[in-house]
Amino acid sequence: MNLRNRKMLVARMEGVGVDRVRFDPDSLDQVSEAITKRDFKSLLSKGIITIKQKIGTSTVRHKKQLIQKRKGRRAGKGSKKGKRTARLPKKDAWKYKVRSQRSLLKKLKDAGMIEKRDFREMYKKAKGNVFRSKRHLKAVLEEQTMIKEHGNIQKKKTRKN
Numbered sequence: 740m741n742l743r744n745r746k747m748l749v750a751r752m753e754g755v756g757v758d759r760v761r762f763d764p765d766s767l768d769q770v771s772e773a774i775t776k777r778d779f780k781s782l783l784s785k786g787i788i789t790i791k792q793k794i795g796t797s798t799v800r801h802k803k804q805l806i807q808k809r810k811g812r813r814a815g816k817g818s819k820k821g822k823r824t825a826r827l828p829k830k831d832a833w834k835y836k837v838r839s840q841r842s843l844l845k846k847l848k849d850a851g852m853i854e855k856r857d858f859r860e861m862y863k864k865a866k867g868n869v870f871r872s873k874r875h876l877k878a879v880l881e882e883q884t885m886i887k888e889h890g891n892i893q894k895k896k897t898r899k900n
Contacts, residue, residue, distance in 0.1 A: 742770060749779050749788055759791040833868065840865040840876050847886065857885045 742762060750757045762770050766787045773779055782788045807813050819826070844861055847853040853861075861880065870876040880886050 742767070745770060745773065752776055752779060753790055755790055759793070761789045761791055763787045836872065837865055839873050840870055843873050843876060852887050853880070853885055
């Protein structure tokens with residue numbers, strides 16, 4: 740007995756693919772007797788005709804990986820794609836470097852450890868990307884004996900009550 744047409748009718752009725760329609764093997768005679776949509780609907784409600792669930796992609800493994808990544812795992816060299824500058828652009832790296840150098844120079848000037856003329860010269864050199872880091876800037880200042888050894892560099896001026 741060929742039930743292909745009946746499968747197609749149920750599939751069209753339910754708005755699913757033909758492969759998702761399943762008939763109960765013990766009740767095939769009832770399915771073959773069904774003609775109208777009402778007959779098929781009653782068979783669906785009785786459970787003789789069933790619609791298979793759609794097969795999706797499981798997200799369990801992905802969720803596990805996300806939890807690991809939040810903990811800081813799975814971030815080694817082999818997991819990184821693109822250049823180093825894709826994660827931190829060259830311009831941003833330069834900005835952070837220059838800002839820290841400028842703040843150091845400002846602190847030195849405010850503490851009176853560096854003259855205004857030297858401050859201006861070093862400020863321009865920092866802008867020109869002469870120094871690799873704050874440490875390099877300090878080394879150059881000490882080498883050229885621009886720093887006067889008096890007073891400490893304070894982070895913030897605070898009032899004493």
